[in-house]
Amino acid sequence: MxxxxxxxxxxxxxxxPARGFPVTRATLVRYAxxxxxxxxxxxxxxxxxxxxxxxxxxxxxxxxxxxxxVVTDWAGDPGAVLEYGVRxxxxxxxxxxxxxxxxxxxxxxxxxxxxxxxxxxxDLTAASAGQKVLGMARAVVRLA
Amino acid sequence: MALDQSFVGRSYPPTRPYxxxxxxxxxxxxxxxxxxxxxxxPEAAKQLGHPDVIAPPTFVFAITxxxxxxxxxxxxxxxxxxxxxxxxxRFVYSRPVRAGDRLxxxxxxxxxxxxxxxxxxxxxxEVRDExxxxxxxxxxxxxxxxxxxx
Numbered sequence: 001m002x003x004x005x006x007x008x009x010x011x012x013x014x015x016x017p018a019r020g021f022p023v024t025r026a027t028l029v030r031y032a033x034x035x036x037x038x039x040x041x042x043x044x045x046x047x048x049x050x051x052x053x054x055x056x057x058x059x060x061x062x063x064x065x066x067x068x069x070v071v072t073d074w075a076g077d078p079g080a081v082l083e084y085g086v087r088x089x090x091x092x093x094x095x096x097x098x099x100x101x102x103x104x105x106x107x108x109x110x111x112x113x114x115x116x117x118x119x120x121x122x123d124l125t126a127a128s129a130g131q132k133v134l135g136m137a138r139a140v141v142r143l144a
Numbered sequence: 145m146a147l148d149q150s151f152v153g154r155s156y157p158p159t160r161p162y163x164x165x166x167x168x169x170x171x172x173x174x175x176x177x178x179x180x181x182x183x184x185x186p187e188a189a190k191q192l193g194h195p196d197v198i199a200p201p202t203f204v205f206a207i208t209x210x211x212x213x214x215x216x217x218x219x220x221x222x223x224x225x226x227x228x229x230x231x232x233x234r235f236v237y238s239r240p241v242r243a244g245d246r247l248x249x250x251x252x253x254x255x256x257x258x259x260x261x262x263x264x265x266x267x268x269x270e271v272r273d274e275x276x277x278x279x280x281x282x283x284x285x286x287x288x289x290x291x292x293x294x
Binding site: 021027030031033034035036037060061062064065066068069072073076077078079081082083084085086087088136 | 171172174175176177178180182183192193194198200201202205206209210229230231232233234235236237239240283
């Protein structure tokens with residue numbers, strides 16, 4: 001298990017290890033089943049194009065789930081996340097091939113919020129195919 | 145079509161409890177490719193101070209979204225669900241969701257707006273466990289895009 005990061009170790013500007021999360025059509029089918037979100041824009045190319053999308057797109061909630069892994073892996077305890085919010089700005093387009101798409105996530109400590117509660121705010125960026133896919137992606141996490 | 149403003153401030157009765165199972169959490173964690181042991185190994189979760197395996201932060205959306213959908217699909221609200229996209233999502237946690245929880249959602253409509261032809265509804269879902277303790281609040285912004293906009 002990842003060692004827990006202590007509050008004293010971080011400062012505004014501290015960067016979290018960046019990660020890339022691959023997503024293929026198979027990933028989306030699996031996520032649809034696990035989450036119960038069977039909207040066909042996430043698995044049916046014909047339907048996605050009919051509603052004006054360039055291709056099948058990832059569930060926004062899948063992207064949201066991946067982005068926060070940068071925070072939970074860094075903090076060590078996923079239960080230490082106290083707040084997490086995003087704006088869905090652009091879809092992650094997932095082509096029907098072996099590689100699919102890549103969601104690239106980075107994060108940095110934006111502020112130390114409370115010395116007693118040992119909470120920090122982390123600002124995240126998430127991009128796919130050179131496009132920012134999440135806006136205002138922020139998490140508040142309690143450190144050790 | 146203008147949305148019915150009288151929906152602002154409405155609250156809905158708590159949903160029938162959803163029982164969070166260990167295997168459902170495992171399935172969700174595998175679907176997002178996250179091998180953190182706190183999601184699958186009760187001992188690892190206990191070492192972090194949790195009584196049982198915990199769910200990834202966004203897991204609870206499957207429960208709150210179902211409740212939000214019930215609320216916004218009321219035809220009297222006037223939201224064209226075929227044009228709805230998920231605008232924003234935010235969670236505020238009192239504690240992580242964990243296996244064994246029986247969770248109930250109370251939904252509230254916080255805002256109903258029309259901006260630049262887009263219809264926007266903010267739904268807040270308060271999630272509580274069987275003892276009534278607050279677990280997490282989900283803030284969901286749904287946007288019905290203006291007709292004809294690409």
